[in-house]
Amino acid sequence: MDSNTRSRSDNLRDLSKAELHCHLDGSLPLPTLRALLGRADLTPDQVEAPPRCKDLAQYLEKFDWPLQALQTEAHLSRGAHDLLYAMAGDGVQYAEVRFAPLLHTTQGLRCEEVVESVLTGIRSAQSEGCATKAQLILCAMRHHTPQQNEVVLQTALTFRGSGVCAIDLAGDEAAYPLYAHAALFRAARKENLPFTIHAGECGSVDNVRCAVELGAARLGHGIALMQDAALMKEVARRGIGVEMCPTSNLQTAAISDWASYPLMQFLRAGIKVCVNTDNRTVSATTLTQELELVQRTWPQEHVIEILTQNAFDLAFA
Numbered sequence: 001m002d003s004n005t006r007s008r009s010d011n012l013r014d015l016s017k018a019e020l021h022c023h024l025d026g027s028l029p030l031p032t033l034r035a036l037l038g039r040a041d042l043t044p045d046q047v048e049a050p051p052r053c054k055d056l057a058q059y060l061e062k063f064d065w066p067l068q069a070l071q072t073e074a075h076l077s078r079g080a081h082d083l084l085y086a087m088a089g090d091g092v093q094y095a096e097v098r099f100a101p102l103l104h105t106t107q108g109l110r111c112e113e114v115v116e117s118v119l120t121g122i123r124s125a126q127s128e129g130c131a132t133k134a135q136l137i138l139c140a141m142r143h144h145t146p147q148q149n150e151v152v153l154q155t156a157l158t159f160r161g162s163g164v165c166a167i168d169l170a171g172d173e174a175a176y177p178l179y180a181h182a183a184l185f186r187a188a189r190k191e192n193l194p195f196t197i198h199a200g201e202c203g204s205v206d207n208v209r210c211a212v213e214l215g216a217a218r219l220g221h222g223i224a225l226m227q228d229a230a231l232m233k234e235v236a237r238r239g240i241g242v243e244m245c246p247t248s249n250l251q252t253a254a255i256s257d258w259a260s261y262p263l264m265q266f267l268r269a270g271i272k273v274c275v276n277t278d279n280r281t282v283s284a285t286t287l288t289q290e291l292e293l294v295q296r297t298w299p300q301e302h303v304i305e306i307l308t309q310n311a312f313d314l315a316f317a
């Protein structure tokens with residue numbers, strides 16, 4: 001690394017940043033994971049996805065360890081606490097951290113207890129002076145039933161204004177189309193609870209269209225949007241944010257190379273794009289690294305400025 005590269009990366013780290021798409025489970029720092037699992041021998045390749053997975057499902061396999069680690073109140077608090085410090089070290093001033101509370105109930109916690117525990121971890125980091133402020137996004141899951149996801153919505157409403165700012169839908173997009181969960185988002189809309197939806201990560205432009213029609217304020221990934229120019233216009237017109245996660249998108253085969261990555265295409269269409277890590281540990285990245293990647297690949301003027309400003313503008317809280 002020459003001195004120019006080093007100072008560029010320092011500059012990006014010191015830049016005040018917001019991160020809107022970051023999963024708690026996929027972003028647990030490795031030392032935290034080791035401590036929570038009592039597995040000092042856990043190696044990076046056990047928790048990091050390969051640079052090129054064959055599909056999203058293979059990427060999602062790496063969540064087994066963190067999900068196993070995050071099944072008690074104390075562990076959930078510790079995980080959120082440690083993630084916040086990792087974000088602070090990365091220059092993240094404001095974060096929206098997301099997770100699926102029902103995936104943390106295998107040892108008997110209730111959905112509300114899971115959320116309360118994560119909030120406790122965030123509050124404890126903040127009371128110690130951690131520089132990152134955070135809100136939570138609760139993820140409903142594509143493979144869960146409407147009844148299960150209704151519990152997530154009700155929990156989000158209970159904690160709205162006291163740490164939870166929105167809901168999301170996550171999971172294997174190729175196996176479970178979005179329209180099956182339309183009722184959930186209609187109910188959220190009735191309650192004026194904002195939402196983002198993982199859509200268009202796996203090539204389905206129909207999922208993106210459906211998310212737009214349902215009233216999503218933001219799209220998670222949104223890569224498939226590039227297939228439909230009219231829909232791109234509509235997303236720009238409505239001011240819908242697109243939460244792009246470059247490293248993760250290449251890993252999950254959402255795109256095959258940077259030449260086909262639609263970041264500049266979206267920006268030129270007037271779409272509010274922001275850049276995120278998705279999963280700091282599973283994708284072995286930081287927000288600083290994602291911005292460095294952007295700067296290297298698309299060195300056009302003002303791109304970093306626009307992306308970082310968009311992230312603050314698109315925040316739910």
Ligand SMILES: [Zn+2]
Nearest residue numbers: 023198220278
């Ligand atoms: Zn995601």
